[in-house]
Amino acid sequence: MATILGLDIDPQTVRAVAVRTALRKTEIIGYYQQPIELAPPPEAGEGGITVTEAAGGPEDAHQAATRRAIRGVLGSLGQPPDKVITELSGDEVSIRKASLPSKAAKKLDELLPFELEGKVPFDIAESIVDHQPIETVSGELRMHAAVVPRERIAAHLAEMRMFGLEPRHVAVGAVALDGLVPLLPELSTPGPHALIDIHPEGTDVCILVNGVCHFARTLSVTIADLDAGRQSVLERELRQTLAAWRMEGGSSPSTFFVCGQMAIRPGTDAWLGQIVGAPVETLRLPQAPGADDAVRPAFARAAALSGRALARGKHLDARQGPFATKQAANALREHLPLIAACATAVVFAFIFSSYARYSVLEARHQQLEDQLAEVTQEYFGTEARSADMALRALSRGARGDDPMPKFDAYDALEALSAAIPTEVTHDVRQLQIDLGDGDETGRFSIRGTVDSVSDTEQVVQAINNYRVVRAEGDTETRLRCFHELDLGNTTSTAEDRRSYRLEGQIRCLPEDQELSEEESSGRRGRRRRSN
Structure with missing residues (x-):
């Protein structure tokens, strides 16, 4: 939550509008006004010189009165604002429209001074140049460009510091009136809407389209000029201003609003309506403590300054370059409790x-x-x-039975191959190995050819006597894996060799252990079914 104070200081009055923001909620918390009253002149001292004159004369007296008025405003606010926004009058700056290719948007700070050279009454090298975008049309970026002499900015900031203020933002000229858009939603409609503010330093005209300032001009006629009977000068300059807007391709404003100090004078809206040839309304600001309907329009400029902190996008700000605020350090100090x-x-x-x-x-x-x-x-x-x-x-190693098989089909094939004597010429025509599931006894069947019947008997005897040796730690165990060998009939082949068929059971047991009767009977039963 932040409090923003827009401060409008004229020679006679200090007006301020405080806006509080919290997340997406924005509200005006108060209108504040203090007259600038000079202290009664002190009595003359020795030599007829008063204390005020000795201190610097009437100018110092006015500054002291202004300081008192500002302190009165801040005292009414109750707490120091998080951000203060002030302005430089339009007669102290030069605002021009400029157009550059949109592709050069990132180099505007470098290109604008060359673009404005010779078009403004100030020395560009001794001035601050800033810009505010308007719109992009056909690849051209249109903008307001402001040129402010450095010495004028320095004098303004020095004066504000003398009053105990450090403005975060310094608005310039009639463009500053677009700060009313965030506070008055009706100004964000297509329009165009024309705002006219007649104040002690001149007359500002700002024309808004879709909530964006498309045209801004400061005229020379002040309230004092009108009081002196120079209404005809303002009439002529207003007509010239509207004609200049139409020459730029702008359509006639759909609504005219008068705001500022002249707006609270009776008959101002009707008189301006005769000049512009259209009805002119008095700008109605939101209700808040500190001002009633009759005097609230006089706070339009202060409200616009506070509203500029709420508007999105870039806006003209004289605090650029060497005058830029040290926002990081200031913000850190201001929000240190929240950060902590x-x-x-x-x-x-x-x-x-x-x-x-x-x-x-x-x-x-x-x-x-x-x-x-x-x-x-x-x-x-x-x-x-x-x-x-x-x-x-x-x-x-694992405890108990190893879940992996200890004697698989490859082991059986290797054992059968190793069991057949090397001196016997043996050809395998068919070999079947079935180890069964779980603890079931396996079986094998081999059909082969040898040279003689004695070779057949030698093969059977070798398989029956073959032992598999398993080592467990330092202990070796001899296992008999082929049991109950059954040699079938032998026949002669065309090559004058002997063909035989041998079947048996596979189960690796210690060599002194035989198959159980159940395992043997199971084999005989399976053989009878196969036959």
Whole structure:
């Protein structure tokens, strides 16, 4: 939440409008006004010289009165504003329209001074140049360009500091009236809408299209000129201004508004309506404490200055270059309590998030550790609760029966091949190996050819006597894997060789152990079914 103060200082009165912003909500919290009253002149001292004159004369007295008026406004506000916006009158600056290719938008600060050279009454080298975009048409970026002498900006800032103020933004000329758009939604419609503000330094005319300032001009006629009977000068300059707008291709304004100090004078709207040839309305500002309907239009300029901080996009600001505000340091100091509170909240949120994540990971770690302990207890006979312990258990081997097969079909094929004597010429015509499922006894069937019947008997005897040796640690176990060999009939082949068929059971048992009666009967039953 920030408080923005638009400050309008004229020779007789200090007017201010305070706007408070919070997220997307904006409201005017008050209108403030203090007259600039000179203190009663002190009595003359020695030599007839008064204290005021000795201190510098009437000018210092007016500055002191202005300082008192500003302090009165700030005292009515109740708290220091987060941002103060002031302005330089249009007669102190030069505002021109300029057009450059839209592709050069990033180099406007470099190109604009050359574009404006010779077109403004100031030395560009000794001035601040700023711009405010209007629109982009056919690849051309149209903008307001302002040229402000550096010495004038320095004098304005020095004066504000003397009053105890450090403006964050210094608006210039009639363009500043577009700050009313965020406060008055009706000004953001297509329009065009013409705003006329007659004040002690001149007359500002601002024409808005879709809420954007397309035309701005400061005329020379002041309130004092009108009081002196120079209405005809304002009539002529207003007609010339509207003609210049139409020559640029602008359509006649659909609505005219008069605002500022002249707006509260009776008959001003009707008189201006006769000049422009259309009805002129008095600008109605939002209701807020400090001003009633009768005097509220006089605060239009102060309201426009505060509203410029709410408008999006770039706006003319004389505080550029060496006069740019040190926003980073100022903002840090202004919002240090809020930053500290936010930082504390972030730290606590991080700590809570880290603890929550640690708790989840710790629970998951415990779950995985329990699962590892359960699996290692089941297969290795000991609980392992770390990867190192599990690797050591794995290197020692599984407890009990190994879930992997100890004697598979490849082992049977290797054993049969190794069992056949090398001196026997043996050809395998058919080999079937079926190890069954689970603990079921396997079987094999081999059909081969040898040179003689004695070779057949030698093959059968070699397979029956073959032993598989398994080492477990330092102990070796001899296993008999082929049981109940059954040699079928032998026949002669065309090559005068002997063909035979041999069947048997496969189950690796210690060599002194025979198949059980159930395993043997199971084989005989299967053989009868196959026959």
